Amino acid sequence: MKPIKAIFFPGCLIPIKYPQMEVAIRRTLPNLGVEIIDLEGFSCCPDPIYFQAADKIAWLTLAARNLALAEEAGHDIFTVCSGCTGTLSEANHLLRNDEQLRERVNRRLARVGRKYQGSIAVRHIVVLLREKVGIDRVRESVTRPLTGVRVALHYGCHLLKPSSIMQVDDPDDPQILHQLIEAIGAEPVTHDERFLCCGKACIDPDLPLDMTASVLRSVRKSGADCMGMICPTCFSSFDTGQLLLNRKTKEHFEVPPVYFFQLLGLAQGFSADEVGLTRHRIKPTAVLEKIKA
Amino acid sequence: MEAEQAASPHKRIRIDFAQRRRLLAVLGGNHVNYCYQCGACVGDCPTTRFFPSFNPREIMLTALLGDLGTLLAPGSVIWKCSNCYNCYERCPQDVRPVEVIIALKNLAREEGTHPEEAQTIYETILKTGRSAPVIASLKRKRESMGLPPLPAIDMGELRAVLAPEDPPPGDSPPSSTAESES
Known part of the structure; x- marks a missing residue:
């Protein structure tokens, strides 16, 4: 079968703060027939919260530069973070549909001999799996189904919205993660607060932790073995945020957040260490026990 | 007579149109004019749920009245927005309240009234091209995990692209009537 070639847009958080997720991505994609193209020169997407809040036109300009680099290389981009997905998708959308804006941004890119054309697609890695690889092929790559493992889904905001x-x-009834979790033999658990934002972007001493705590209580109530997610920013809320909550409150949460591609890696037969799960501060012990990994 | 006047339902409302035009000129700010105050954005706003004095409908109303002074003041509630896009999804009028709030944040930065917390990541990107600081041990860590080194970023190119915009070709000196009016 012909390999599916796609340009890897790593973003910042995964390669810098959570390289274990990158390890899982690089191990699992070849088993799905995806050939990862690494490209030189990408900057931050840039950050959809603070950079956009500072200067939306500059935000679009840097995003357009990243897209232009991929256009020069001639392949679609896959992203691994919901923030990058949001930034690059919105930039692609706005610049394709607004000629004046596109010219305005291209005047700045022309200074360095680049041009945004709108010729490539941006897909979050789970969308790449659904649309280019196919859920069946994901299922066929499984050598150790995660039978009996209950995964509480957290879609996060920016993969789905604005739809x-x-x-x-x-966004009110998403299926994509359900399908992927089922494909690796695990059981998707929908819980009461599955659509609540992780709260990371609120500038407030309490709001982020309030939202994170509500999601964690809901996951705990559901009896899931771990959380399954696809965004490193959500991950940090449920990892660092959870530890912070445990220090500040009497909640004693023990809800392991796991990036989907680490679960896929386990299902493809990699060890917990090989997909970086041994580096997690809240380890998914119940998951590993159930599959005897 | 006086009592009658006090009971009159017709309250005088003053709109500062010059201020409102400032917001309309920012990318994403102009859809505020579609707002008919239905409140669909409020019911699904996670920030409102945990912090009721953040109310996207009220923020849209304040913006429509042109009261940017309130919205751009240091400590403004706009910074508590979760950026979840639920309001964008729910709004029957395509106001995109989150985008209006982002446009307001752009104006707050121009005025220098943004909170310090909003500054760090922006500056890190301007300085390094990435949103998270790269510490010295990362190179070894990535190597030990079998990952390729982080690709270099041409900061000269980024700075050139981010330098202030030139006027569009064929345009006489930049016209900034919209700004100078207010």
């Missing part, structure tokens, strides 16, 4: 731009799934 008119993202066009990934119905």
